[in-house]
Every structure is written in C-alpha cells, then in structure tokens.
Amino acid sequence: MSEVSIADYGLLSDCASAALVSRDGSVDWWCPGRFDSPSVFGRLVDADAGHWALGPAATESGRRSERAYVDGSLVLRTVHHTDGGSVAVTEALAAEPGARGHELGRNSPTVLARVVEGLTGTVRMRCDFVPRPEYGLLTPYLHRDGDGLLAAAGPVTLTLRGPVPLECAHGGAYGEFDVAAGQVVGFDLAYAPAYGPPPQRLDPVPVLADTVEAWRAIREVHRYNGRYPDLVRQSALVLQALTYQPSGAVVAAVTTSLPERVGGTRNYDYRYAWLRDFFLTIRAFWVGACPDETGRLFDWAARSAGRTGGRAVPIMYGVTGERDLSEYSLDHLHGYAGSRPVRVGNDAWRQLQHDVPGEVLLCAQLIRDSLGDLSEELQALLIELADQATHWREPDAGMWEERGPGQHYLASKALCWGALDCAVQLAPMLGTRADHERWAAVRDEIRVTVLRDGWNERVGAYTGVIGSPELDASVLVLPFTGMVAATDPRMRATIEAIASRLTTEGLVRRWPDDPVGFVACTFWLVECLVMAGETERAVALFERTAARANDLGLFAEQIDPRTGAHLGNTPLALSHVGLIGAAWRLTKPSFI
Structure with a gap:
C-alpha cells in the first residue's frame, strides 16, 4: 500500500x-x-x-x-x-x-x-x-x-x-x-x-x-500568445513529455491502475494512445506547442489505422501502432492504496466508439492547409472513416468506455455528425470516391435526431444517452463539433444544468453518482461558458481549476472535491489538453 x-x-x-x-x-x-x-x-x-x-x-x-x-x-x-x-x-x-x-x-x-x-x-x-x-x-x-x-x-x-x-x-x-x-x-x-x-x-x-x-x-519553439502563458506552456511541456518521440504518439498517462476511487476496481492501463482524445490533443498542440507536432501525430494515427477493410477503426493503439492491447491482471501486486486489480493492457481496444471518425476528420479539417495533396492512402482512410460515421444508429461504448452493452450515446452521435460535416468540406481533396451527397444527407439526419431525441424535457437538458434521464458531462463536447451553438437555448440550459447539478466545489463530475471531479470536463465547462457569453464565470472557474494542479503544475485524471486529492492515472494528457483549450478559448472565443 x-x-x-x-x-x-x-x-x-x-x-x-x-x-x-x-x-x-x-x-x-x-x-x-x-x-x-x-x-x-x-x-x-x-x-x-x-x-x-x-x-x-x-x-x-x-x-x-x-x-x-x-x-x-x-x-x-x-x-x-x-x-x-x-x-x-x-x-x-x-x-x-x-x-x-x-x-x-x-x-x-x-x-x-x-x-x-x-x-x-x-x-x-x-x-x-x-x-x-x-x-x-x-x-x-x-x-x-x-x-x-x-x-x-x-x-x-x-x-x-x-x-x-x-x-x-x-x-x-x-x-x-x-x-x-x-x-x-x-x-x-x-x-x-x-x-x-x-x-x-x-x-x-x-x-x-x-x-x-x-x-x-x-519550450522555445512553443509559440503561444494568449492568456495564462505560463500555465499553457507548462501543460504543453507535459504533453511533449507524454509523446513517444520516435513515432509521435501521445500516451494518455505514464501510469497504470491508479484508481478512480481508492479501493475501487476501475483501475486501467493508460500507457497507450487513444484516438478518442485525438482532436482535442491536436488542437492543443496547434495552440500551445509546435505545429510540427500536429503533423507528426496525424501521420502516426493514419499509419496506425492502416487499411480498415470495412472494419471500424480501433479506438487506441500502442505507441508504435500496435493494435492488440489485450489486458491481464498482475495478481501479485496489491495496487495503489490497496486498489486492485493492477492491469497491463487495456481491453477497451476491442470496443466500438463512434466518436473516433469525428476525432480524426475534425483534425484533418483543422490542419487541412498543412496537409497539402493527400496521398491515396490518406484519402482512403478519411473516406472509410466518413463511411464508418454513417453507421451512427448503432449503439457504442461511449467516450467513458463503459464495459457493458452498447448504448446510444449522444456525444458519439454528435461526433458522427462532425465526421460527416468535415468529410463534406474535405470532399474536393478526397478524390472521386468521395460521396459528399450521401454524407451530407446522413449528416443532416443525425443533427435532427440528436437535437430532437437527445433533449429530455423532464430533465431540461441534453442527456448522455438518448432516452435516459441522467445528465452526463460528455455532452459538453456538442458545441465543439459545431453542430449546435452554446448560445442555443437548449444547449445553454444543458450547460447550466451541468454547472449546477454535476459540479461540486468547482469540479465537474461525469455523471450524478460519480463522486469525484473529472479535470478535463471542468475545463470543457469553462469553454462552454465562454462560448455562451459567460466570460466572467469562465475565468473564475478556470483559475480555480488551474490552482488545483500540484506544485509542479501536474494534473492527474480526477480530483476529489472534498479533499483535493488527485485520483486516477497521472499526469493525464487530457487534463492538460483541457487546460490549453480553455486558456485559448478565453483568449479567442471563436476558435474551433
């Protein structure tokens, strides 16, 4: 222990x-x-x-x-x-x-x-x-x-x-x-x-x-000219430290099995690279680090995905593109503070997550000017990802990677919309196989369904799963995709519901019975408040959250709102990505 x-x-x-x-x-x-x-x-x-x-x-x-x-x-x-x-x-x-x-x-x-x-x-x-x-x-x-x-x-x-x-x-x-x-x-x-x-x-x-x-x-090539430069540059340095330089892959954290809850069993190996976090990580490198890193990370993802053969693109890889990350337990270890099991590998690699096509295509759209003429291989990958997003009606595991039956997660469907919207815009770069008319039709169908069926009148907010009464902080990504504005009355009501019902001591919990705050979600709320015109509230929340880093400026995955203790794997890339995104949003509210 x-x-x-x-x-x-x-x-x-x-x-x-x-x-x-x-x-x-x-x-x-x-x-x-x-x-x-x-x-x-x-x-x-x-x-x-x-x-x-x-x-x-x-x-x-x-x-x-x-x-x-x-x-x-x-x-x-x-x-x-x-x-x-x-x-x-x-x-x-x-x-x-x-x-x-x-x-x-x-x-x-x-x-x-x-x-x-x-x-x-x-x-x-x-x-x-x-x-x-x-x-x-x-x-x-x-x-x-x-x-x-x-x-x-x-x-x-x-x-x-x-x-x-x-x-x-x-x-x-x-x-x-x-x-x-x-x-x-x-x-x-x-x-x-x-x-x-x-x-x-x-x-x-x-x-x-x-x-x-x-x-x-x-650090000298990390060009950032926005608010909170010292915090952003430190988080950018952490992202660099989490980069496996030979390939350009960014690992989620350097640890395995540090618990979300002390004594609990949600202890997973985070020493791999997730496409789930891809867009936000690319955006953070674009804003707070060296633009060259965005290209290297994108190239790594394209090479790792390879030819899909009609199968869904895996959600995660090893640092040099390994796909099989089969999980096993180290039963001889007692775990951090007695939190068992200690795991190596992560069986989430087997999951279907519909957000992945959106993550990659949003990145391609963000850095399109630096991609130049796309190779046939990259064209094929982006087309395959767009086609994968047309299967949006299927249930998936969601961004929190629930290890049970798939459900109809709203954020996943919104990112399918984002994938197809970007594919339509990129179509002139994708060659003759680009089916932009079909993509546009499915994109429009997704938006109608999400905005109609994702809204829960009794809750007064968009909920995490279609038809569910449970709030979920994952829906804060909806404005990031461009599908709905943060100022839209229903999205604004959702932001307020999460701020009032999922926030404890200034930390956003992922869902109602989650006892601890998720650092990245708290920074997402900062961004949503800025986009909704609540800049003063956003500044206060950003500064309160940033102050919760340890004395070296490091964030773990989660923080206990009662004790301030860091929990989960550390340092977590997504937490530092969240800080960079929120700081830049406070600098430039209209950025993607």
Missing part, C-alpha cells in the same frame, strides 16, 4: 519512457525504454515492487522540502532542509548528449541521473536502491562492476554508478553518506536489455545541464 499521495509525485521523461519521483526523493515508478514497458521500480502500486530512494536519512530532524523544474525543463530540483543543513537533489531522465528540441527521445540513452549538492551545513543522506524488474516479479543479482553496481534479472540489466559505497543485501543496495556545503555527489543509473550492448555511462553533472538545454529548446 502506497503512503504517498498521487499529487506528491513529480514527472521525469526522456520522451520515450517516464519515471515518477516522490517529494521525499523516492523513484517509485520507472518503465525504461518505452512508456508501456514493464517497470523496474513499481512501489507506486506495491510496497515490494521496487524503488530508488535518495534523500535525508531518518536520523535527520526537522525535514521539509521544496521543489521545482529547472529553467522551463523537466529536470527536477528538490531542496531538502533539515536542522543540520540543506541539500539539493537534481534529477532527470537524460537526453541524448547534444540533443535539442524534438531530437529529444529519438535515441534515448535510458539513463536516470541524480546529483546531490550540499547547500548549507552537513546533511546525512541515505540511498536505497531496490530494483524489482518485471513489475516486481524479479529480484536481481547484484554484482560489483568496477566503480558501479550491476543488477541483472531476466531481460533487464541496470548499472548504478556513484562514489558512495553501498551494502548489498536481499536484492538491494543500501548506504548512508554525509554531504557538506559545496560538495557534489552524482549517481547515474543506466538501463539496457540483458542480451544487447551494455548500458551507457554518462557523467551525471554535465548530463543534467545538457538535459536542461534540450528541454529549453523544446
């Missing part, structure tokens, strides 16, 4: 893999090589699944800490204060030496660098190195390797180097050392597959400085 709150974790990324480090200096999650690789440190989901702690020893009294990212990078610096003095621990997943901008992550060295610097007095430090590869299933053999320590188990080789002697016992290495003011102690932990070249060796002090420059180069 983890005793560390989700919001206490900081993110480290090399744009290929990620690690989470707690405020007190313990790396409790690292999946080296790829975001979805097995962890070598997994204490986040089980006390015995491995960690690397580096912080003041238990004998140090008066401990407190403060932390921040260095100079607009994802290099983390934590200052620990004790009664005896203070030290700074600076750490990062290393950039390839000399990499700048979007080169970061193309050839990641897969090295975790950590440097301790004495600031005042003398502080007793402790290092606990407890690797447990394969999600804690393996306890490695530890061997001396020159001035380093080699941990080998199964498919994994880890080499830890540093000047501090560590005592090996029970598959771990432990030691304490003093750091005086002005003294610098560096560690580098390098990963490599067991049967390949040995792990790289990097000097941790210069590599941290170089990694700062690599991240700063990324």
Whole structure:
C-alpha cells in the first residue's frame, strides 16, 4: 500500500519512457525504454515492487522540502532542509548528449541521473536502491562492476554508478553518506536489455545541464500568445513529455491502475494512445506547442489505422501502432492504496466508439492547409472513416468506455455528425470516391435526431444517452463539433444544468453518482461558458481549476472535491489538453 499521495509525485521523461519521483526523493515508478514497458521500480502500486530512494536519512530532524523544474525543463530540483543543513537533489531522465528540441527521445540513452549538492551545513543522506524488474516479479543479482553496481534479472540489466559505497543485501543496495556545503555527489543509473550492448555511462553533472538545454529548446519553439502563458506552456511541456518521440504518439498517462476511487476496481492501463482524445490533443498542440507536432501525430494515427477493410477503426493503439492491447491482471501486486486489480493492457481496444471518425476528420479539417495533396492512402482512410460515421444508429461504448452493452450515446452521435460535416468540406481533396451527397444527407439526419431525441424535457437538458434521464458531462463536447451553438437555448440550459447539478466545489463530475471531479470536463465547462457569453464565470472557474494542479503544475485524471486529492492515472494528457483549450478559448472565443 502506497503512503504517498498521487499529487506528491513529480514527472521525469526522456520522451520515450517516464519515471515518477516522490517529494521525499523516492523513484517509485520507472518503465525504461518505452512508456508501456514493464517497470523496474513499481512501489507506486506495491510496497515490494521496487524503488530508488535518495534523500535525508531518518536520523535527520526537522525535514521539509521544496521543489521545482529547472529553467522551463523537466529536470527536477528538490531542496531538502533539515536542522543540520540543506541539500539539493537534481534529477532527470537524460537526453541524448547534444540533443535539442524534438531530437529529444529519438535515441534515448535510458539513463536516470541524480546529483546531490550540499547547500548549507552537513546533511546525512541515505540511498536505497531496490530494483524489482518485471513489475516486481524479479529480484536481481547484484554484482560489483568496477566503480558501479550491476543488477541483472531476466531481460533487464541496470548499472548504478556513484562514489558512495553501498551494502548489498536481499536484492538491494543500501548506504548512508554525509554531504557538506559545496560538495557534489552524482549517481547515474543506466538501463539496457540483458542480451544487447551494455548500458551507457554518462557523467551525471554535465548530463543534467545538457538535459536542461534540450528541454529549453523544446519550450522555445512553443509559440503561444494568449492568456495564462505560463500555465499553457507548462501543460504543453507535459504533453511533449507524454509523446513517444520516435513515432509521435501521445500516451494518455505514464501510469497504470491508479484508481478512480481508492479501493475501487476501475483501475486501467493508460500507457497507450487513444484516438478518442485525438482532436482535442491536436488542437492543443496547434495552440500551445509546435505545429510540427500536429503533423507528426496525424501521420502516426493514419499509419496506425492502416487499411480498415470495412472494419471500424480501433479506438487506441500502442505507441508504435500496435493494435492488440489485450489486458491481464498482475495478481501479485496489491495496487495503489490497496486498489486492485493492477492491469497491463487495456481491453477497451476491442470496443466500438463512434466518436473516433469525428476525432480524426475534425483534425484533418483543422490542419487541412498543412496537409497539402493527400496521398491515396490518406484519402482512403478519411473516406472509410466518413463511411464508418454513417453507421451512427448503432449503439457504442461511449467516450467513458463503459464495459457493458452498447448504448446510444449522444456525444458519439454528435461526433458522427462532425465526421460527416468535415468529410463534406474535405470532399474536393478526397478524390472521386468521395460521396459528399450521401454524407451530407446522413449528416443532416443525425443533427435532427440528436437535437430532437437527445433533449429530455423532464430533465431540461441534453442527456448522455438518448432516452435516459441522467445528465452526463460528455455532452459538453456538442458545441465543439459545431453542430449546435452554446448560445442555443437548449444547449445553454444543458450547460447550466451541468454547472449546477454535476459540479461540486468547482469540479465537474461525469455523471450524478460519480463522486469525484473529472479535470478535463471542468475545463470543457469553462469553454462552454465562454462560448455562451459567460466570460466572467469562465475565468473564475478556470483559475480555480488551474490552482488545483500540484506544485509542479501536474494534473492527474480526477480530483476529489472534498479533499483535493488527485485520483486516477497521472499526469493525464487530457487534463492538460483541457487546460490549453480553455486558456485559448478565453483568449479567442471563436476558435474551433
């Protein structure tokens, strides 16, 4: 059972893999090589699944800490204060030496660098190195390797180097050392597959400085000229950190199985890329990051989808386009705060979600000017997606991916409308197979049905499922598609119903019996309020929501409105996408 709150974790990324480090200096999650690789440190989901702690020893009294990212990078610096003095621990997943901008992550060295610097007095430090590869299933053999320590188990080789002697016992290495003011102690932990070249060796002090420059180069190309620039640029940096740079795919989060509700079972693996979030993510990159990233992400989606053969396009993929993401449980793990099961893979890949064609076609419409002449393959994909949207009358799983019988979700049907509306506009670019007359006829039929049958007179709002009396925050996306204006009386009434009946302490819940707020939905409400002309209310809600990020500007999936605790997988791309979209909506209310 983890005793560390989700919001206490900081993110480290090399744009290929990620690690989470707690405020007190313990790396409790690292999946080296790829975001979805097995962890070598997994204490986040089980006390015995491995960690690397580096912080003041238990004998140090008066401990407190403060932390921040260095100079607009994802290099983390934590200052620990004790009664005896203070030290700074600076750490990062290393950039390839000399990499700048979007080169970061193309050839990641897969090295975790950590440097301790004495600031005042003398502080007793402790290092606990407890690797447990394969999600804690393996306890490695530890061997001396020159001035380093080699941990080998199964498919994994880890080499830890540093000047501090560590005592090996029970598959771990432990030691304490003093750091005086002005003294610098560096560690580098390098990963490599067991049967390949040995792990790289990097000097941790210069590599941290170089990694700062690599991240700063990324941030410098993030051109944003709108309201809340510091918040937007930080969220854009998080999206970059969640990008698997070799392919351009953006993972939903870097974690698996962090619960929506502590002790609950809705614990899923989010280390994959969803087309469900595609349009909003592309829009966020377009607004707050580098436009080049929109093209790379679109190309990744097109290549991953491939030829559909008449089948529905899958809703999600692995970072290099894998389709089969079959799910299984790691029954040996106790889960975060006892929340089981811990899952690898995600069976949502099997679901039918009618929003997917809309997500991709809305993107194509958004960036059409940069697409140039469409290849035959891309033309075929967009036509197939438009044809898929004509099956809008079939039930689906909805954007919340309910694992039961399909239903007639209003947001899914609205996004089918969006798919066909964009297809009609793109038809001149799609060649002779574009059936724009049929698409236009079905589009118009969808709009009539959604606006007529989606409205629940007794509830006084559009509801989540046609014929259902239950409010659902997913209908906030209707104005984003262009199908209905936020100022339309019925849409305006829906916005007010969600603001009054699904909002608790300024956080929007997805449905009435959902006990916690969903960060992205709260930012969607901000956008809808702006579009409805309620700018003052929107500003207040935006600023209140933005203030709920942790001290490093990170959002998990959800927030408990009673306690402020972050819940769900973290950091969640969709939460940061929501912030960027809301900030730009407050800047430019009329944007798509």
